[in-house]
Amino acid sequence: MSQAPVSLAQSPGDSGRRLRGPFAEALGQLRHDRMGMIGLGCVLLVVGAGLFAPVLAAIAGQDPYTFHSDLIDAANGGQPIGPLGGVSSTHWFGVEPQTGRDLFALVVYGIRTSVLIALGATFLSVTFGVLLGLAMGYFGGVFEYVMGRFVDFMFGFPSLLFLIAIQLIVPPEFPRTVLLALSLAVFGWVSTARLIHGQAKSLVNRDFIEAARSTGTPPGRILRAEMLPNLVGTVAVITALSFPTTISTAAGLSFLGVGVSPTTPELGRLIGQSVTWTYTGADVGFLLFPGAALLILMLGSTLLGDALRDAFDVRMGER
Amino acid sequence: MAETEQFPLRVDDLRVDFATRQGTVSAVDGVSFQVERGHVLAIVGESGSGKSVTSRACLGLIDDNATTRGSILVEGQDMLALTERERNKLRGQRISMVFQDALAALNPFATVGRQVADAYRVHHPSANRKQAHARAVEALAAVGVPEPAQRAAQFPHEFSGGMRQRVMIAMAIVNEPAVLIADEPTTALDVTVQAQVLQVLDELRERMGMAMVLVTHDLGVVAQIADEVAVMYCGHFVEKGTVFDIFDRPSHPYTLGLLNSTPDPEADGKRLKAIPGVPASGSSRPSGCPFHPRCAYQPEVGERCLVERPELGERPGSEQHRAACHLGPERKLP
């Protein structure tokens, strides 16, 4: 009996050390991962451009809303005048066909929209997935079984089709960016829950959790103080790896014309509009500038995610 | 020629080095032994001592990232000097191997009859399916699988652990090899089943006159079946001799430690003693005698253990009895 307070007093410090130790070590290793650092650089570059979009646009002396009808050839279907879609010293990336809006401003504002949607969706889906996975692993029993079947079912679900379909039944008044983040989260939590469930389950059977349980520590405290710190690495890796997928899908929906509203600058929407111009090769810049921004962001976050995974030594999925 | 017939397996100064990121790691460092027809040599040691690598090297089954030197003569042919093609003619035909974990070592997708038959057909290409199958059933019967004809059609997961190990043995002896290497063949099994499987191996050895190498960490198994014993530590043989030499007059402190940590049914109430410290592995090898950090007799000898590696030297007992220890042949260990 006299030992109980001792082990209770020790447990927070213990888990605290657990948290700091491997975490710092992993970050240290990450710093020496060249590909990971390149990835981080790419992500910072593009995300930074998105976050400071208004500043950058102001520096360029442009905004994404002003039409420049003098820069497009109305007789030629609205094709921008000049090389690579009208690149010039005032319009760094040229202008948008048909409207003549500044493409540089559209791209940086577009990054902003894409990144915000993806960040929101990733945050929601990871939070929900972690909570559900933890609960499944901790409580077990019927709850675990039923949710496990549900997760299996959702795993093979044609989520893209339903993401598209959902856009139809939400009233047009509902802000599209929020809708996109929400609906991406609805289908995005599955793999997180599955992975966390597996890890939580193996943690539950470890001695220090058993010890905490046997001393009567309430479940909420065990989940928060004992289990979560041990899953921090996994959660970080999941977040980093699901971010590029989410960005790609979010931009993809707008590419298909079912995402953000047509007036919102967004990377996927810009690429979607460039399709017909690409067929004829009339405005290559309209594809290349937003495309490059998206590709750099995707590649960078994938490299960063891979590096994080190596640093935390997390085995993803079944293989 | 008579020599190779009497000793189907001769290993001379075998060295296996693995190239790793941390540099070269020596797993086996100058090991020599020979096994007589119809005899059993047991190689004993803790995990990481290099005994499994030695057994795999005998079949030339070492990964590409390792360099193997020395010679391994299987009926006079040097495994290490042969081409892979020539080695394949010997493997399974003149020298075979039984693995520890039969569940992992058998192909889960094929029936056991098919697997034994395939092992036969590799070396008898002229045999048709039917003949090979008949031979497989014979081999299964020989290792004591009941109703071999019916069970041949079953998959590995449908067998019990002991029966699976018998299948593994059937696969190894289907071509009546001269040498059988058994790598921890009973470690994964229950004690009662262990005895049965050992008996099967012993009967086969006697009937076919095979030379057998038994790799194990279990001195109980050694006492049951072995004729000669080699004790391995950290890539070296530290003691070898007949089974009586080793059990009655252990001459290396490590052998003594192994014996003291094994339950002896005759010495009732005697406490088991564990060997202090952790086994040294190839990458963190101590200087001098590799056992010195764990050795209770090191203070008796002194500095020499830390700087000079002892060679195998003659010891009282049979004429094969050797030990690698600075204590010398006169010092009798308790």
Place this chain on the structure above:
Amino acid sequence: MVRFIVRRVIISVFVLLAISLCVYLIFYSSTVDPARVICGRPCQPERLTQIHQLMDIDKPAFAQWLDFVKGLFVGRTFGTGPSAMICSAPCLGYSFDLRQSVTSLIVARLPITASIAVGGAVLALFAGMASGILAARHRNRLPDHLVRGSSLVLLATPTYLLGLIAILVFGFWLNMVPVSGYVPFGESPVEWLWHLVLPWCVIAALSGSSYARYARNQMLDELGAEHLLALRATGASPRTVGRTARRGVWVPIITLFGLDLAGLLGGAVFTERVFGMHGIGDLLIDGVGRHDLGVVVGTALFGAALIIAANLVVDIAYGFIDPRVRRG
């Protein structure tokens, strides 16, 4: 084995019914009224009620779902008299806008989507397997670095972006292949193939990368597996050993392939849009654009059915391939 199959089939049917019920409850209880789209503007209330009745959506969502299930098995008729619209079984819904059953719309567009998806998936499978095994065989040497590097880049590239870049490079700059459009096989097999080469290659590059990654790791696992060591110990030739290892890779890859094939309907949405082909993905996007709830729900359910059917086939195939699954 028969019991195993029957159980799987029953479960699959239940899952499908559950999905369709959820979809009906969500989609037909929403505040968006599909009748308004048909009604046009200005829309008289009487006409709206009329349309409601015609579309059979003047009842609760659950009752509508029962109608839908009935339609699946025996078909449905909307309206009466000479203007009645017949939707024969299996009726996946009706597009009042296009005056066609969703089933016939899907059937009409299936060849396009199937051409893209099946061809792309098969090409991806073989290209991915070959490069993955090549990489495993030359682990940590040049082929391995090439395969791993390119699959890393490709896996990070969205389908639509790679497709557009491919069009720009091969279709426009190099002028090797047509940039867009689809020609039915029956019309001209050569043109059919010619128009499909680029989409196939894009799909092969993208999903092939994940096959390559998977095949590489699986092959390395296999080559290190104890049963291969045991096989080598019997003196089996390197060819036999290689074949056995590859078999160990094929089994899980085939299951991946089955699911991928069904999932490609999702991917087809992008490929069809990029290459200007009017397949099932285009049908869905078009349905969203026209606010045609019948088409959207029908297509999405068709996609779900495909996935579940693929899961079923893969499960059963696994039962045949792996003796452990059958009894366990």
